[in-house]
Amino acid sequence: MTHQERSEWIEKYLKGSLSGKDLIWFESQLKEDLDLAKELALQKDILTALTEKDIIDFRKKLQAVNDEVSSEKSKSSRVIHIRDFLGKAAGVLLLIAAGILIFFYLQKKSYSPEELYQAYFTAPETIQTSSGIDRDTATVRSSEAQEKIMGLWSQVDSLYQMTEYQNAFDFINALPEEIKERYPSDINYQRGILALLSDQPDSAVTYLSSVETGYDSKKNWYKALALLKIDGKEEEAKRAFEEIAASKNPFQTMAIEILEKMD
């Protein structure tokens, strides 16, 4: 049998046009001839790949969506700064409104640590950091490296914004070691906030205590709140709020209020 004849037998078999003695003979050949069986498997696979219409359509659709999203992204990058500003302004207004409501609400009764936590805890607007741009004075970093690092913080924050805290946590864990070693404080702050939002106050305290540089007032504030959530740590929480209340910082007023309610 020539190669061409062999190929035609396979085609006929795959198209279901063999019958009777021809079919029996070909199937017996398949059992004896391993190369023929392999050839048949490959031809069948190729035929399937070329005729899977739904898959081919799906790939075309994915490509079209990708092209569309890429083109939208390049247009929207022009207005991103304005949107950022408006988003932050709205956040500040809501925080002020929430603060006023909390003030009037807390005038009326005393609260348990958990109730105080619920009343005063507000998740940070973002856990994105600018590290990699404004630090690293000892090393001159290329703009490509800066872009890469900023991209990383942006990815973590993106998952945070979608409330996918576990995924954000996993993403941080999967980062290259060199980044984890270079920015331990940023990473521990992010892990601390994510742990707090995932109802793991013990881990949050551990991570926030490991933040050595930056995040001073935020780190202390969220650590104090995390302590409020842990049974038996009320006194420790109180001391943490006292430290916050002792110096001027964005959380001073709220810390004083909490201390009044804890007494």
Added chain:
Amino acid sequence: MKPNRSKYSNEDYLNGIRQHDSGVLQYIFKEYLPLIEYYIISNKGTKEAAEDIFMDALEAIYRKVKNNELKLTCAFYTFLFAICKNLWYKKLRGRKYQSGVTMDDWEVLKLGAYPEEAMVRTERFKLYREKFNLLGEDCKKILHWFLIDNKDMKEIASLMGFKSEGYARKRKFQCKQKLTEMIKNDDRFEELIDY
């Protein structure tokens, strides 16, 4: 202020993929492709490679959902990210770049829970289609008419302007041989066919 919740549930994602829904697919690309790009670019890849891997992962998911074979026990993104990582890991391993790649052991161990067969099939069939597209125009026409449109050789001979059906058969055989050779000579073939 609390961050916004994810727009879709797991079921929405899977239904959207099953139905080729533009809204769902756009959301997936907007929200998740940048994350995958970051991961792949950080691990010796390029933006283009990331897009390719991302679409392969979605195709693998589509293969499972169209047959109702997929039940997610984790967030959609976690699943998608794990498939992308595994596809990329395999690609790097194939290129002998294994050392220096950041890949937590648990990710590799979890491979068994992922749609391995759909992933391999996606890669293998993509290879076949790529090679088919590299054939000359005449070969593509002959094989398309014969394999996909099920035209008989007499009609193909006439459409191609060949003098005889016998010559058309010979050309079809040569085209198939060419396609098969290109597939077998590709480095990816052995790894994908051994599955």
